[in-house]
Amino acid sequence: MTNALFQEVLPTPEVLRPWVAGIGSVSIGDRPTEPFVHLPEAATRVVVRTGEHGARSALVVGPRARASYHRGKRRVSCTELRLAPGTVRPLFGIPAVDLVGRAVPLGDLPGPGTRQLADELRWLTPEEAMEHLADVLPERLAATADRPRTELLRAGVEALSVRAGHVPGQVGGVARELAVSERQLRNLFAEGVGLSPKHYARINRVRTVLDHAATRSWAELAATTGYYDQSHMTSDFRTLMGVPPRSYFTGRLPQATPCASVRQAWVASRV
Structure with missing residues (x-):
């Protein structure tokens, strides 16, 4: 091809x-x-x-x-x-x-x-x-x-990322875990990632859905990626991908x- x-x-x-x-x-x-x-x-x-x-x-x-x-x-x-x-x-x-x-x-x-x-x-x-x-x-x-600042940022990224056995935390909870304010966390992410913590987490979840859609049900994906429910997952996917999941995976782009x-x-x- x-x-x-x-x-x-x-x-x-x-x-x-x-x-x-x-x-x-x-x-x-x-x-x-x-x-x-x-x-x-x-x-x-x-x-x-x-x-x-x-x-x-x-x-x-x-x-x-x-x-x-x-x-x-x-x-x-x-x-x-x-x-x-x-x-x-x-x-x-x-x-x-x-x-x-x-x-x-x-x-x-x-x-x-x-x-x-x-x-x-x-x-x-x-x-x-x-x-x-x-x-x-x-x-x-x-x-x-700046190693201390970089390590703090990466701890925040890790806490907001989907991985095996870990559902990503909410931004407020992650800020408390790191002993910083939500404003400080946003500043860290703007400088070191480029996106807000919330938008970083949304991209990470949607990328996880893209990676695992062939092997898991929509409901399972929603639960393991930190969404409230399947409707929340569909809404986020549509916002970032331009189409809902079923349209994307059937080639209606x-x-x-x-x-x-x-x-x-x-x-x-x-x-």
Whole structure:
């Protein structure tokens, strides 16, 4: 199938694991006649993109509050690092909230060495780029990160995330567990994740529904992901995905739109 979207999870080097939540690759074949979905995403990503004629670029893609549906460009591939909470400011010099809904050329960001890093990544294959990032990122991040603040943020992220045997807490309860006010928790999330704690939790729950819908009933999914009931789950899913669960999983999707160019999207978001 030449029109398929191919996705692969790649191993994360041990040295990057304090700062990178995962690495993956995505490629689109010769005839991308089927639309593809950008799912809601709470993580900021560093993306090394290879275009149809082999040209490479290094981008930073911020959190995505809601899904979007697009017509694909042919022969495009990307390798991306999903950054762990608290990595954006020490790496790029800005809070994560400034990147929400944006795709930015890496070299345009104000962090130390971003322009040089972007120039280096342009000439490397995706595999070489990942090796290079493993060489340069840990030392830079260790020198600039606020460890106590990062650990507090990650404890909040963990408490609001769905995982085996754990139903995510409510924002107020999580703030009390961490001995901070809800306002402080919101500020932590704005800087280190880019989204409010509530919206982070909504994305995490909907992504869990997407991952497990094939093996669990709607009622079971609602109970294990922290929803009040199935109706609450359906409402959240529709808000973030644009359609209710049954429509999504039967292919009744919103109309696909072309992808905007990265620089156009970045400039428009700054106006």
